[in-house]
Amino acid sequence: MNPWYVFLFSATLVMLAVCLTLYENIKSRKFHGYPQASFIIPTFNDRDTVERAIKSIYDSYPRKKCSVIVVNDASTDDTGEILKNLKKKYPFILKNNASNQGKVQSINSALPLCKGEIVFMIDTDIIVNKEALKDIISRFQIDERLGAVSSKYKICNAGIFSGMQELEYNMNTFFTGALSSISSLFLWGGCMAMRREVLMKEGFLDRRWLCEDLEYALRLNSRGYRVEQSLVGVQTFTQSTVMGWFKQRWRWNSGFFQAVFQYPKTFFTHPVFLLFFFGFPLATLAGMQASSSSFSWVQSALLSLSWMILSLPYAFFHGYAHRDVLRQGLLVVPFVLIYLPIYGLFYIPSLFRGAYKYFTLQSDSRGW
Numbered sequence: 001m002n003p004w005y006v007f008l009f010s011a012t013l014v015m016l017a018v019c020l021t022l023y024e025n026i027k028s029r030k031f032h033g034y035p036q037a038s039f040i041i042p043t044f045n046d047r048d049t050v051e052r053a054i055k056s057i058y059d060s061y062p063r064k065k066c067s068v069i070v071v072n073d074a075s076t077d078d079t080g081e082i083l084k085n086l087k088k089k090y091p092f093i094l095k096n097n098a099s100n101q102g103k104v105q106s107i108n109s110a111l112p113l114c115k116g117e118i119v120f121m122i123d124t125d126i127i128v129n130k131e132a133l134k135d136i137i138s139r140f141q142i143d144e145r146l147g148a149v150s151s152k153y154k155i156c157n158a159g160i161f162s163g164m165q166e167l168e169y170n171m172n173t174f175f176t177g178a179l180s181s182i183s184s185l186f187l188w189g190g191c192m193a194m195r196r197e198v199l200m201k202e203g204f205l206d207r208r209w210l211c212e213d214l215e216y217a218l219r220l221n222s223r224g225y226r227v228e229q230s231l232v233g234v235q236t237f238t239q240s241t242v243m244g245w246f247k248q249r250w251r252w253n254s255g256f257f258q259a260v261f262q263y264p265k266t267f268f269t270h271p272v273f274l275l276f277f278f279g280f281p282l283a284t285l286a287g288m289q290a291s292s293s294s295f296s297w298v299q300s301a302l303l304s305l306s307w308m309i310l311s312l313p314y315a316f317f318h319g320y321a322h323r324d325v326l327r328q329g330l331l332v333v334p335f336v337l338i339y340l341p342i343y344g345l346f347y348i349p350s351l352f353r354g355a356y357k358y359f360t361l362q363s364d365s366r367g368w
Helices: 003-026 051-059 079-086 103-113 130-142 160-179 194-204 212-222 240-260 265-267 271-290 296-319 325-342 345-358
Strands: 037-043 066-072 093-096 118-122 146-155 191-195 226-234
Touching: 003 118, 003 226, 003 265, 003 271, 037 103, 051 066, 051 079, 051 103, 051 118, 051 130, 066 079, 066 345, 079 093, 093 103, 118 130, 118 194, 130 146, 130 191, 130 194, 130 345, 146 194, 146 212, 160 240, 160 271, 160 325, 191 194, 194 212, 194 296, 212 226, 212 240, 212 265, 240 265, 265 271
Parallel strands: 037 066, 037 118, 066 093, 146 226
Antiparallel strands: 118 191, 146 191
């Protein structure tokens, strides 16, 4: 197989993703005012970020229209004391777990306290803003079949490693944005929102899964609801250490394959997903062939350069928004030559771990 043919096919897929995502982004969505909304913030040892997350909600949503529930999951640092002091400033409901239950169970325990039409689930490392929340709300207001929406991430960390993670997030944003033209198969769990009536009817989050947000997106798709990815970003802080990055991607990739075993029909009947699922592995094989001894170093270099060019839309997508196009463009080089190949090493072991996690599911187990 000529790697250049595969590259051209992959380039076509990238352009398709760009076009579908841009189409999704320019759709006209009229905002019809703020509905009653509930915000759940699970926290465990988040003394440095919890106040920032709470403040951003009250700064971004009318207080008379929202209720905020913070669940302290038996933190062992002084998060509990910080929350007690914050209650003097913000009118949120504080729920304290007697023992550590994990993020999913903490969220589920707060859901019966939610009275809003829309329920937001916000991580403590997320900083929301008015534009992101209004975009999510407007999506619910124009589509009664829409069951859940999540926001894309804008990385706050500085540095080369964080910049490459930003490029990865941008690739995923284009992918999930393209899927949203029909229905996204993914939710980004840092900032996601669901209709309360859907939660009451279809059940709460399932703590057995490595990626409970992904499982819920697929559950809704399999039951006739739509899921969307908002392209208006919320700020977050990504992994600052290689070990933290490894553990996070190990869970995400394994969780993806665990979900594939549970919802194969949902995945493999989605036409946009099929294009990307089979397209990018072919591109990887082309890269492997390019680096083989039968392929000249000149051709290998040219193909690597082509992959860098192919990654530029993701870099410019972030760079233009942050007036940092040159820096993001330069990051494409280590992203293609180092970051993506290392990331690709996760897939085979993640497949086996995901299969193991699926076939050993127990009703009372905790995924992570």
